[in-house]
Amino acid sequence: MSDKIAYSREGDIAVLTVQNPPVNALSHAVRQGLWDRMDQAEADAGVRAVLIVGEGRAFFAGADITEFGKPPLEPHLPDLINRIEASPLLVVASMHGVSLGGGLEVALGCHYRIAVPSAKVGLPEVHLGLIPGAGGTQRLPRLTGGEAALDVMTTGRHIGAGKAHDLGIIDVVKDGDQMHNGLAYAQKLLDQGATRRPVSEMDPPAAIDWDAAFEATLARGRGQISPAWCVRAVQASVEKPFADGLKAERQIFYDLMQTDQRQGMIHAFFSERAVSNLPELKDVKPRAVQHIGVIGGGTMGAGIATAALLAGLEVTLLEMSAEAGQAARDRIERNLSGAVKRGKITPKQHDQILTHTLLVVTNYSKLSDVDLVIEAVFEDMEVKKQVFAELDRVCKPGAILASNTSYLDIDEIAATTSRPGDVLGLHFFSPAHVMKLLEVVVGDKTAPDVTATGFALGKMLSKISVRAGVCDGFIGNRILATYRQAADQMILDGASPYDIDAALEEFGFAMGPFAVADLAGLDIGWAVRKRKRAEGHAPKRDATYADTLCEQGHFGQKTGKGYYDYAAGNKARVPNPDVLPMIEADRARLGITPRTFTHEEIVRRYMAAMVNESAKVVGEGIARRPLDVDMTLLFGYGFPRYRGGPLKWADIVGLAPLLQDIKSYAAEDPDFWASAPLLEELVADNKTFDDLNKKG
């Protein structure tokens, strides 16, 4: 018999204790164990009630996601839950930690539910490209009503026990320990002569306008389909008898299980967890970090300082002058006020942080006792070298010296100090207190415990940290530069920035590349282009329309105009009518006859450029694994999560046809479209990028 479910007796109550660490996922062994232990309880003389309770961190975290995509083994979860609900005994769930997905569905199959106040429940299947598939779409609406149930399952969010009680999901919320509470509650129910109370026998909720709800949810999903299918499943709970509703739910669940979106989202789930898990750092102890220094309090420095302050770290920020220092303090104060509004900190904490934990200075000597310092001054090698020379002079031995540079060579910066082993890149994304990605850029000489500290800091700041090697732009900005260049070339050949943005927004990006450029500020790309031209690295067909925009003072959203005109507000963008004539002038100068591009062609070229450069980045070891690239693009560049990342997307559409397309584009521009050796190898060996992830 399964050892995942312990069986014990407390008077008339049989206790089924789930022991499947770390999170009590409902694996095959757990399902079988629960089934067998229910049989045992029903055969056990004198047992009148069953208590299901979890050991460790959770009641149940849901179905075992590692089993998805493999042939399902009996007993299937919906059958197990029906079997629990149909038991002649009184069945009670005592919940603590999380009860998610199938975990909440098990609880809904029990006759009564009690939870500790810290417990959280939810149906997060949409985040895996699925809908609840074990009765959740049929039972939850019977307890909460249709609209509340749809809100729970289409958002997938976790709900606290108090709110779940208000919604009718949990019967009792009580402080204490789940075992003790559960036993007392079950005993009380028995003493009161309470009877079985199957949710499936309750009345279904009232009908709503299902078609309107489906369409609205589909539109909110920005291409993701599973939330909208929750609507159709809940509709079945109203329109069909319970057993038929379950069948309808199961059909939708299985159909979604076959989709690329399910594959992409499950890849994202596991990669998000694997990305910061580096085998090389397994036994490396990070250095202690409590007090950090930040150099430069502009957009990035202020955001980085905010993130650190919100994580409870002490921050000393150095600016060039008292005036610049005050501007930095104001920026941080604005960020912290936003955190108060979002309920992340209290007004009291806000004031405390500004008066006690943040120090703004202009003198390097104040940095003598920081544990780690992050430089975020202008993107200029000479300025950075001067800063690092000062840091080398004043920082205590063992302090870590980090740069937030977007593109510059970390090894060159490290070489200006007497302690290159203590230097690394910590590349945040704007706004740094909001964006989840952190590239930990490891130089030639960076010591392993310095890298480990970069990851530890990322964890403290709740970031998704990705290891990157040194090259122009590291992982993300290097790949961005390439796919942006593909977009720029398409513009010269006849596409408009607005066609390109529309095509990529249809693909699932939150914003197309030209809308993003307007948001980030067109001056950033302008500076990079000027540097590349000075270094002799200009593209063969060098366009100037974007420079013209900048020369006229149009830097995007911050000046009110860029590729788009923002006169009516940042969300109400309209194409800037001056842009197309500038592009046409470039085409005329370069002797190009424009042609039309379909949205499909735009996406194909853009993605081909992204995948090809990503394969080079992995092949050169700048990213260790394909999943590192996938997570970089997902968390830093708005790549649609339901596609898993560019390399997961490439695996799904097929590497061979993609390579063929790249070779056909190479006929136009052999240098830009030179195929990545790693891509050639994978195609020749009939392998996928994901095969490389599995190698670890």
Ligand code: 3HC
């Ligand atoms: N199945 C298999 N493994 C799971 C799992 C699950 N449902 N949930 C978590 N794990 C694994 C993680 O991969 C991780 O493994 P690792 O240590 O090897 O990396 C380990 O458990 C711990 O997870 P976290 O690092 O995420 O721990 P946290 O404490 O930060 O978070 C959690 C715990 C909130 C449970 C979070 O893991 C989570 O959200 N899990 C997914 C929950 C979910 O989506 N459930 C629905 C599943 S689908 C379903 O139930 C279908 C049904 O309707 C039929």
Ligand code: NAI
């Ligand atoms: P910014 O221009 O907003 O801020 C730079 C700040 O540094 C200014 O406040 C300036 O007064 C200060 N400064 C300049 N020289 C200094 C010195 N010697 N000592 C102390 N302070 C000094 O620039 P931003 O955008 O914050 O960028 C900073 C760095 O972060 C750059 O290296 C940039 O490439 C990088 N970065 C920028 C991102 C962005 O989206 N803006 C994203 C990720 C990295």
